[in-house]
Amino acid sequence: MALWAPPISIGCSAIGDTLIAGTLVYILHSNRTESPRTNRMITKIIIFCSQTGLVTTVAAFSTLGIVCFCLSHS
Numbered sequence: 001m002a003l004w005a006p007p008i009s010i011g012c013s014a015i016g017d018t019l020i021a022g023t024l025v026y027i028l029h030s031n032r033t034e035s036p037r038t039n040r041m042i043t044k045i046i047i048f049c050s051q052t053g054l055v056t057t058v059a060a061f062s063t064l065g066i067v068c069f070c071l072s073h074s
Contacts, residue, residue: 014060021053
């Protein structure tokens, strides 16, 4: 296995998580309606998508940093 494969894989995963969360937030925000009840539910889903996307992105970038650090010191 190539030495550069894990960091590239983790980096692509982090970018993918960010793009998916951002796209979900954009689509949900653009599909708001006149109904306050529906808008509250859409807002809750937007918050959930943002939080889970942020958690997975932070975890992926943290893992990427650890892998790069370990590879540079081995």
